[in-house]
Amino acid sequence: MELSWMKTFVTVAELGNFRKASEALYVSQPTVTVHIKSLEKELGVSLLERGKRFVRLTEEGRIYLKQARQLLELHQEGLKKIQSYAQGYRKSLKLAISPLIADTIMPFVLKKYLENHSEVEISVEIMESNQIDDAVMSE
Structure with missing residues (x-):
């Protein structure tokens, strides 16, 4: 089939x-x-x-x-x-962050993190703070 x-x-x-x-x-x-x-x-x-x-x-x-x-x-x-996996990623990390964090500190934090963890594929979802708790609980 x-x-x-x-x-x-x-x-x-x-x-x-x-x-x-x-x-x-x-x-x-x-x-x-x-x-x-x-x-x-x-x-x-x-x-x-x-x-x-x-x-x-x-x-x-x-x-x-x-x-x-x-x-x-x-x-x-x-x-x-x-x-x-073929691109070299062995782990994945999903983040939910507020717009304020996304605009201020997160780019710096992600850059530093990826310097030491290049095998981690990161996906970031920007959402309002009151929605993050539900998103984390539902994975």
């Missing part, structure tokens, strides 16, 4: 139209049709109900859509991790 088939299926399900999906994916409309038919053949079920001007999910399509999204997200997460 090809991940591109799943991506096509999710796109068609979200847009409800083969033409719009083909434009969003930068492929031809016949390619979208082939992907959907291939996926349906592989799964042994019909995922979409097709009309002249609409496409709707079948019950099987609704069930499979959630799993297809999860698989694609997991694949994207894996790609990000391997790309970070």
Whole structure:
């Protein structure tokens, strides 16, 4: 089974139209049709109900859509991790800081930290102070 088939299926399900999906994916409309038919053949079920001007999910399509999204997200997460590793990052650090800290002291602190910890990939999210507690608690 090809991940591109799943991506096509999710796109068609979200847009409800083969033409719009083909434009969003930068492929031809016949390619979208082939992907959907291939996926349906592989799964042994019909995922979409097709009309002249609409496409709707079948019950099987609704069930499979959630799993297809999860698989694609997991694949994207894996790609990000391997790309970070290939760039030399062995650890990651997520920070949530207030705008005031971001504008004043944080650039200096980050620069000093990275001089001694070049293997750490840092992502910074700037948010209001009252939101930081909730962000930390929800990771």
